[in-house]
Amino acid sequence: MKNYKTMVLSNQEISPGYYRMRILAPGFGASARPGQFVMFRVQTSLPPLLRRPFGIFRTGFLPPDCEGQPPKEYLELLYKVVGRGTNIMAGLHHGDRVEVLGPLGRGFDPGNPAEEKILVGGGIGLVPLYMLASHLTKTSSVRLLMGGRTREDILAVTEFERLGVETYVSTDDGSLGEEGLVTEVLKRKLEKFPGASVYACGPMPMIEAVQRICAERKVPLQVSLEALMACGLGACLGCVVKGAGHSEEIPRYLCTCKEGPVFRAEQLDWARMGEETGYCEGCKS
Amino acid sequence: MKNYKTMVLSNQEISPGYYRMRILAPGFGASARPGQFVMFRVQTSLPPLLRRPFGIFRTGFLPPDCEGQPPKEYLELLYKVVGRGTNIMAGLHHGDRVEVLGPLGRGFDPGNPAEEKILVGGGIGLVPLYMLASHLTKTSSVRLLMGGRTREDILAVTEFERLGVETYVSTDDGSLGEEGLVTEVLKRKLEKFPGASVYACGPMPMIEAVQRICAERKVPLQVSLEALMACGLGACLGCVVKGAGHSEEIPRYLCTCKEGPVFRAEQLDWARMGEETGYCEGCKS
Amino acid sequence: MSSETTKASQSVTGPRLAVNIAGIEMKNPVMPASGTFGYGEEYAPFLDLENIGAIVTKGLSLKPKAGNPTPRIAETISGMLNAIGLQNVGVDAFIKYKLPFLREVTTPVIVNFFGNTLEEYGEVAKRLSDIPEVAGVELNISCPNVKKGGIVFGTDPKAAAEVVSLVRKNLAKPLIAKLTPNVTDITVIARAVEESGADAICCINTLTGMSIDIKTRRPRLANRTGGLSGPAIRPIAVRMVHQVAQTVKVPVIGVGGIVRPSDAIEFLIAGATAVQVGTANFVDPGIMPAIVEGIEQYCIEEGIDDINELVGSLQV
Amino acid sequence: MSSETTKASQSVTGPRLAVNIAGIEMKNPVMPASGTFGYGEEYAPFLDLENIGAIVTKGLSLKPKAGNPTPRIAETISGMLNAIGLQNVGVDAFIKYKLPFLREVTTPVIVNFFGNTLEEYGEVAKRLSDIPEVAGVELNISCPNVKKGGIVFGTDPKAAAEVVSLVRKNLAKPLIAKLTPNVTDITVIARAVEESGADAICCINTLTGMSIDIKTRRPRLANRTGGLSGPAIRPIAVRMVHQVAQTVKVPVIGVGGIVRPSDAIEFLIAGATAVQVGTANFVDPGIMPAIVEGIEQYCIEEGIDDINELVGSLQV
Ligand SMILES: Cc1cc2nc3c(=O)[nH]c(=O)nc-3n(C[C@H](O)[C@H](O)[C@H](O)COP(=O)(O)OP(=O)(O)OC[C@H]3O[C@@H](n4cnc5c(N)ncnc54)[C@H](O)[C@@H]3O)c2cc1C
Ligand SMILES: Cc1cc2nc3c(=O)[nH]c(=O)nc-3n(C[C@H](O)[C@H](O)[C@H](O)COP(=O)(O)OP(=O)(O)OC[C@H]3O[C@@H](n4cnc5c(N)ncnc54)[C@H](O)[C@@H]3O)c2cc1C
Ligand SMILES: Cc1cc2nc3c(=O)[nH]c(=O)nc-3n(C[C@H](O)[C@H](O)[C@H](O)COP(=O)(O)O)c2cc1C
Ligand SMILES: Cc1cc2nc3c(=O)[nH]c(=O)nc-3n(C[C@H](O)[C@H](O)[C@H](O)COP(=O)(O)O)c2cc1C
Numbered sequence A, B: 001m002k003n004y005k006t007m008v009l010s011n012q013e014i015s016p017g018y019y020r021m022r023i024l025a026p027g028f029g030a031s032a033r034p035g036q037f038v039m040f041r042v043q044t045s046l047p048p049l050l051r052r053p054f055g056i057f058r059t060g061f062l063p064p065d066c067e068g069q070p071p072k073e074y075l076e077l078l079y080k081v082v083g084r085g086t087n088i089m090a091g092l093h094h095g096d097r098v099e100v101l102g103p104l105g106r107g108f109d110p111g112n113p114a115e116e117k118i119l120v121g122g123g124i125g126l127v128p129l130y131m132l133a134s135h136l137t138k139t140s141s142v143r144l145l146m147g148g149r150t151r152e153d154i155l156a157v158t159e160f161e162r163l164g165v166e167t168y169v170s171t172d173d174g175s176l177g178e179e180g181l182v183t184e185v186l187k188r189k190l191e192k193f194p195g196a197s198v199y200a201c202g203p204m205p206m207i208e209a210v211q212r213i214c215a216e217r218k219v220p221l222q223v224s225l226e227a228l229m230a231c232g233l234g235a236c237l238g239c240v241v242k243g244a245g246h247s248e249e250i251p252r253y254l255c256t257c258k259e260g261p262v263f264r265a266e267q268l269d270w271a272r273m274g275e276e277t278g279y280c281e282g283c284k285s
Numbered sequence C, D: 001m002s003s004e005t006t007k008a009s010q011s012v013t014g015p016r017l018a019v020n021i022a023g024i025e026m027k028n029p030v031m032p033a034s035g036t037f038g039y040g041e042e043y044a045p046f047l048d049l050e051n052i053g054a055i056v057t058k059g060l061s062l063k064p065k066a067g068n069p070t071p072r073i074a075e076t077i078s079g080m081l082n083a084i085g086l087q088n089v090g091v092d093a094f095i096k097y098k099l100p101f102l103r104e105v106t107t108p109v110i111v112n113f114f115g116n117t118l119e120e121y122g123e124v125a126k127r128l129s130d131i132p133e134v135a136g137v138e139l140n141i142s143c144p145n146v147k148k149g150g151i152v153f154g155t156d157p158k159a160a161a162e163v164v165s166l167v168r169k170n171l172a173k174p175l176i177a178k179l180t181p182n183v184t185d186i187t188v189i190a191r192a193v194e195e196s197g198a199d200a201i202c203c204i205n206t207l208t209g210m211s212i213d214i215k216t217r218r219p220r221l222a223n224r225t226g227g228l229s230g231p232a233i234r235p236i237a238v239r240m241v242h243q244v245a246q247t248v249k250v251p252v253i254g255v256g257g258i259v260r261p262s263d264a265i266e267f268l269i270a271g272a273t274a275v276q277v278g279t280a281n282f283v284d285p286g287i288m289p290a291i292v293e294g295i296e297q298y299c300i301e302e303g304i305d306d307i308n309e310l311v312g313s314l315q316v
C-alpha cells in the first residue's frame, strides 16, 4: 500500500466509451491481490478534488526501452467514461503524471480448489474478475458469465478465454451471445454445477439478483461492491454499506474500502441493500 | 466587440518566460485600435474562473492551408508567465479551444501627425505600443525607448525597427543596451525633442516616473494602465482607478476596462496612484 | 380554426418556460444577479436582452456612491471575492441616464437598491415608485445600518422587517427581498421579510471572505474582506434556497454559483421559481441565453411541459 | 563548549517551527482535521506520524454512533459535502482499541469529541480526563442539542458557553473549542467560549450545503444536507480565523480548505497559531509533511527564524 507518483504508459479506447490504461508501477504486482482496487488521482492539479476508485484489472511487465534495463512493471485499469473524472482520464497520454494509491481493500477469498468457480460479471464489473480468474485457473475449473446491455459492453472476453476460462456471453439486446440477462445463464449453470462457488461484480440490480439466486440454492457467493469513496483507507467513513444484522437500533456499517470491496454474501444486509445506493440511481432505472 | 469562440494557431516561447500566441480571429483586425485589449479565457473548462486581460500585440493574416481558401486572420498576444492563468496558457497548443472577448476599452489617441512621438515601454508593457507604432509611423517620426531588468525582458525590438521606429534599449543590469532606467533615456530625448508626445506602458513605478518627467516639461502623455479585471466591460466596477480631482468626499473613479486602459495623464489622480495597486505589490519592491 | 392550429403548433414548439415572480411576468426563469450585469447596456453586444427573463440592475443608493478603494476583486479557488463597495451612480442619475436605454427593451427591469439608513431605503423606494419602466424592485438588505452601529440589516430579523415594511409602504410595485447568507438561520429572516410584505425572496448574496497575499502579507482586497461568489458557494446557496422555499409561501429566486444549465436546474428543483446568474456573466457574457437553452433541453428530455412543474420537485 | 557548538549548528539547520497550543507542545503547526484522518493508524503507511504537529482523532461520543444512511459524500466544485453523521466507535472502544497504537507515537494526541446533550459532553470529558496519552481535547460544538429541540450548541453563545464550562470542570487538560461557521457573528461565540474556559479555538468546521442530482431530482446525500469542506470554503475560513484572532487572546487553530503550503501560511498570517488539514488528506495522504516542508521553505525565503513571528503578521 503506497502512493505511487507515477505516469501513464498508454491509454487506449477498446470499445466505445471504454478505455484501458497502463500505468508505470514498479513493485505493485507483488503486493496486489485479486479484487483489490486503487484510488486514482486523475491529474496532479485540481479539479477534480477527490480521487476515483478503480479495480485492478491486471499487472504485468513491459519490455524495457533499452537492452540491459529491467522490464517496466505496470498496473492496468479498465474503465468506462461516465463523468467528469473519467472524461479527463480518457484524455491522458503516455507520460502524463498521475498518482495511484494502492493496492487497497480486501480482495476475493480463492476458496476451495476442488470446487467449480463461476464468475459473474456485468459490464465494467468484469474488471476484478480477470485477476481472480488468472489465480483460480491454476487450480480450479473456472466459468465466466458476462452480461451487458449491448455488444459494446462486453469486454476482454478473449483474454479470459486465453486463461482457459469457459466464457458465456449474454446481452440485453442480443447483439452478442445470448439475448437476456446474465442471471438466467447463472441459474442454468448452477443446475449443472450445484456445488460451485460464485464470484460476482457488476451493477447493483445484477448483484442483488445473483444474491437471491445463490441464497435460494445455498451456493457460496462473494460480491465486489462499489460505493462513493473519499479516502479509500477507512478514515472518512463515506463508503459504508449495511452489514448483516443491521437495524436502526444496532447499526452495523462496514467500510467498502477497507472491509470490502469484496464481501462474502453473509456479511451483508441484503434486505436494505437497494435502499441506499445513490451514486448510481441512474443505472437502476 | 465580440466573444470569439476560437482556437490557438501557435504558441511559442520567444524569450525565457515570454510567449507569443496567435489566435484565429476572423474580422478582428478591422475593429481593433492600438491600445485596446482582450479578455482571454484560458480554457473552456474551469478553473481558472476569471478571464485574463491582455493587450493586442498585433493582428495579421496567415496564408491559407489550401489554395483558393481565404487567408486566416489572427490576433497575436505577447505575454509573460506570472501565475496560474499564464502558466496554463504556456501549455496551450495549435488547435486548443480558447475564447477571446474583444477588442475592448479605449485605445491611444494618435495625436498630431506633425509631432515627434516617443513611446516608452517597460518589459511586457511594450505590447500595446507595437500596434500604435505601426499606425504612427505612417505619418510621424517615432522613437521607442524600451526598458527591462535584463536582456531577456527586451522583446520584439527588431519588429519595431522593421516599422522604421528608432529604438533605444536600456536594462537595469546593462546586459543589453544602456545600463540604467528607461526614464533617464526619456529625459535626454525630451531635451532633444521638447515638442514630442509621449505614450507609455509598463510597470506602475515606471509609469509614475514618466508622468513626473512629462508633467515637469508639460509634454502631452498618454499611459496604458493595468488593473485587476473581472468583466472587462464596465459592469463589475472592479478595475477602477482614481480620476483627477478625486477625493474622499467627491470620489472620481474611472473604469480601466472601459474608460481606459489608455488615459491622457490629465485624466488621472497621480498623487493617489501608487496607494492602491495591490495586484502588483510584488513588482514595486 | 386557424388560430387553434397556431396555438397547437406553438405548444409543440417546446416546453413553457415562463414564470411569474410576484406579478412580474418573465419569458423564462433566468436573469442576471445585481452588480454583475451593469445597467444592462454593457452586455447588449453579447446577448439579446429580449431573451432573458428579466434585467436586474447594479444596486442603487439615494446618492451616488464611490465604493471602496482598490484592489476590489480577487480570484479564489472556483470563486471570486469582491469589495466593490456598492459604487453606483445614484437613483436619480440612473433614472435620467441609464433607464432610457432599458426603455427600448420589453424584458422587465428589476431595480436593485440599498440604503445605509432606514430613511434612505424609504426615499429610494419613493423615487422609483412612479417610474413605469421599473417592473419591480429588489431590496439588498446586506448593508450595514450606519445609524445602528453598523449592524447589517439583513442579519437581524427585526431590522430586516423594518426595512421591508417601510419600502412596502412607499412603493406599490413587486418587492423582492434579497437575503444575506451570513446568518445562523436564514429561515428566520425569510419569515420576517415575508411577514413584512415582501412579494418574493432572492437568496443568496455573497458570503464574507478574505484572501491574503503571502508575499506582501496583505489582504488581497483593500477593504480586507469581501463577498465570495461563484461556483464555490453553490452548495451553500442551494441549501439556503431549499430551506427558504420550505419556509415561505412567496416565490424564491435562487442565486449563487450558477455557471451551467444543470446548476440552474438544481436551484429550480430545490424550490426556486427563477434563478439569477452572477459571476458567470464575467466568464462568458453570452451565458444566460445558453442557460435558458439548456433548461429547455432538459425539460424536453425529462418530459416537462411547464417549467413550474420542476420548481420544488425535489424527491425526499 | 561542545554543547554550544551543537546548539549553534542546530539553529542554522532551519527556522523554528514549534508552536504551543494551550500547553500542547507541537514540533510544527500542522495537524489533521478531525474526521479526515481516522484514528491516526489509517494514515501511518503514508507519512511518519512523528513529523506532524499533533494527531487529531475522529470525533467521539459517549456511546458508539452509527452515523447517517448512505450516500454520505458528494463531490462539489472544489469541495465536498459530507454527512457521515459522526459515526464513531465511542469513547470507551477508542480508549481500548485505538489508543494503544497512538501510544507508540510521541506526537501529541488531541481527541475530538461531541455530545447530543450537555451531560454527554460532560461524561466523555470525564472518561478522557485521566488518560495520559490524551494531550488535549477538541470540543466539537457543531452538534444539535437533542434536549433543546435540536438547536446547535455552537450557534448559540449561551449553549456554547455552557458546554465549554462543563467540560472545563470535568477535565484538567488543554481544551480546544471547535466552532461552526454557520453563524451570523463568529466572534460572539468565540468570546463566549474563551470566557467559559477554552484554552484555544479551532475554526472552522464545515458549512452546511446541499447538492441535487438533476436526473433523479434527489439530494445527493441521504441526509439531504451535509458539511461543505475543501478549497471552496477557504476564503470564508480565513476571514473567520482573522476575526476570531482579533477578538480573543487564546491561540487560534485555522482550518478550512488547506491543500498547499501557501494556504497554511495564509491562515498563519491571518492569526492562526497552527493549522489543520482536512479534505486534502483524501486527495494526497502524504500531504501534511509536504505542507510542513513548504512552510519551512517559505520561512527560509522570507527570513523568518521562528514561525511564531509569522502568526498574525497581517499588514493592514
Ligand atoms: C472499489 C471500486 C472499484 C471500481 N472499479 C472500477 C473499474 O474498474 N472500472 C470502472 O470503469 N469503474 C470502476 N468503479 C467505478 C468508478 O469509480 C466510477 O465510475 C468513477 O469514480 C466515476 O468518476 P467520474 O468522475 O467519471 O464520475 P462522476 O459521476 O462525475 O463522479 C462524481 C463522484 O462520484 C463518484 N462515483 C461516480 N460513480 C461512481 C461509482 N460507480 N462508484 C463509486 N464512485 C462513483 C466519483 O468517484 C466522484 O467522487 C469502481 C468503483 C469502486 C468503488
Ligand atoms: C489592460 C491590460 C492589458 C494587459 N496586457 C498584457 C500583455 O499584453 N501581456 C502580458 O503578459 N500581460 C498583460 N497584462 C497583465 C496580465 O493580465 C496578467 O499578467 C495576467 O492576468 C496574470 O494572470 P495569471 O493567472 O498568470 O496570474 P495570477 O496572479 O495567478 O492571477 C490572479 C488574478 O490576478 C489578475 N492579475 C494578475 N496580475 C495582473 C496584472 N498585472 N494586471 C491585471 N490583472 C492581473 C489575473 O487576471 C487574475 O484575475 C495586461 C493587463 C491589463 C489590465
Ligand atoms: C462584482 C459583484 C458586484 C455585486 N454587486 C451587488 C449589488 O450591487 N447588489 C446586490 O444585491 N448584490 C450584488 N452582488 C451579489 C450578486 O448579485 C450575487 O448575489 C452573488 O454574486 C452570488 O451569485 P454568483 O455566485 O452567481 O455570482 C455582486 C456580486 C459581484 C460578484
Ligand atoms: C469526512 C469528514 C468528516 C468530518 N468529521 C468531523 C468530526 O468528526 N468532528 C469535527 O469536529 N469535524 C469533522 N469534520 C470537519 C473537519 O475537521 C474540518 O473542520 C472541515 O473539513 C474543514 O476543513 P477542510 O476544508 O480542510 O476539510 C469532518 C470533515 C470531513 C470532510
Ligand code: FES
Binding pocket: A228, A229, A230, A231, A232, A233, A234, A235, A236, A237, A238, A239, A240, A255, A256, A257, A258
Ligand atoms: S472511502 Fe473513506 S472510509 Fe472508505
Ligand code: FES
Binding pocket: B228, B229, B230, B231, B232, B233, B234, B235, B236, B237, B238, B239, B240, B255, B256, B257, B258
Ligand atoms: S473589469 Fe469589470 S468594470 Fe472593468
